[in-house]
Amino acid sequence: MLFTVILYVAAAACLAVSFVKDRRKTRQALVKAWKAFERILPSILGILLLIGLLLAMLSPETISAVVGSESGVLGMAAASLAGSITLIPGFVAFPLAAALLSSGAGVMQIAVFISTLMMVGVATVPLEIQVMGRKATVARNALAFVFSYAVAFVIGAVMG
Amino acid sequence: MKGWKLLKRYAFLLAMVVASAAVWIAAPDVGQKAAAAAWDNTLQLLSVVPPIFVLIGLLDVWVERRTMVRFMGGGSGIKGALIAFILGSATAGPLYIAFPVAAMLMKKGARLFNAFVFIGAWSTTKFPLLLFEASELGWRFMLTRFAVNIAGIVLIALVTEKLLSESDVAQIYARAEKTDA
Numbered sequence: 001m002l003f004t005v006i007l008y009v010a011a012a013a014c015l016a017v018s019f020v021k022d023r024r025k026t027r028q029a030l031v032k033a034w035k036a037f038e039r040i041l042p043s044i045l046g047i048l049l050l051i052g053l054l055l056a057m058l059s060p061e062t063i064s065a066v067v068g069s070e071s072g073v074l075g076m077a078a079a080s081l082a083g084s085i086t087l088i089p090g091f092v093a094f095p096l097a098a099a100l101l102s103s104g105a106g107v108m109q110i111a112v113f114i115s116t117l118m119m120v121g122v123a124t125v126p127l128e129i130q131v132m133g134r135k136a137t138v139a140r141n142a143l144a145f146v147f148s149y150a151v152a153f154v155i156g157a158v159m160g
Numbered sequence: 161m162k163g164w165k166l167l168k169r170y171a172f173l174l175a176m177v178v179a180s181a182a183v184w185i186a187a188p189d190v191g192q193k194a195a196a197a198a199w200d201n202t203l204q205l206l207s208v209v210p211p212i213f214v215l216i217g218l219l220d221v222w223v224e225r226r227t228m229v230r231f232m233g234g235g236s237g238i239k240g241a242l243i244a245f246i247l248g249s250a251t252a253g254p255l256y257i258a259f260p261v262a263a264m265l266m267k268k269g270a271r272l273f274n275a276f277v278f279i280g281a282w283s284t285t286k287f288p289l290l291l292f293e294a295s296e297l298g299w300r301f302m303l304t305r306f307a308v309n310i311a312g313i314v315l316i317a318l319v320t321e322k323l324l325s326e327s328d329v330a331q332i333y334a335r336a337e338k339t340d341a
Binding site for chain 1 (some may be wrong): 169170173174175176177180181183190191193194195196197198199201202204205207208209210211212213214215216217218220221222224237250251253254255256259260262263264278279284286287288289292293296297300301304305308309312315316319320323324328331332335336338339
């Protein structure tokens, strides 16, 4: 993706400037970068395995069966739960959502699914707690979950 | 590092390895699918990890605390929140990479509210994804969600900050200090 390329160019440029200005500090920065990554590495590896398990069990086909047409409030509840526990990258989720919409899924179900998918991360809670603490992590995820319903209702009103 | 601390750090990973192995043995086809999905996500993650962590390291070494306090600290007001919003939106990578970055911002003196705005923006208003969202689901869907999200990000940040006691906040900053320890 273009932004990943921009990110690499930006990081490389900053690194080059830093290297020219002060080699010792640059070395120090790279050691810090590695340590910051190493600190969260065990959590990240665990999360990657968990995502794999969740995606294998909650396939797009399973999700589409649940939020299909006429699924109503129950469909929204299921969609928000699926969105909260799965971690599908955006470039997979948006085409999936578009496909579901064209095959008759409700726009509110899709909206709540997209919103929880992006904002609520049950699978990544261990890592979030490691940085933000238990209380802030629970609060942020719970608020984002409730907020996703508000998003869905507004989108339902605007699109419907 | 003390033994129990090491164990705590690896407990979740160990549990996931055991769970994955159990699934693989019980249902090899599901296990294979899980492994493929995990591998896909690993590759995707590895593609964004190097630049982001290099930037974290450079930020730590070069940006002075008072600079960060001026731009995103307690007195930075709307300007600070706006910077946090743009920083969070102009990135790539999954949400869980945002947490170590937020920790570094706080270590350098960013206000907690701005750290939450940063995380909120990273989670749901990433600019490159917005364009993609518009092309898949239409401009109306994307713009409505974007507008509601701006209010939501601020609201969630405000309420979360209000819910935390002084000692909760102190603990978060103490943890942020140890980002590279």
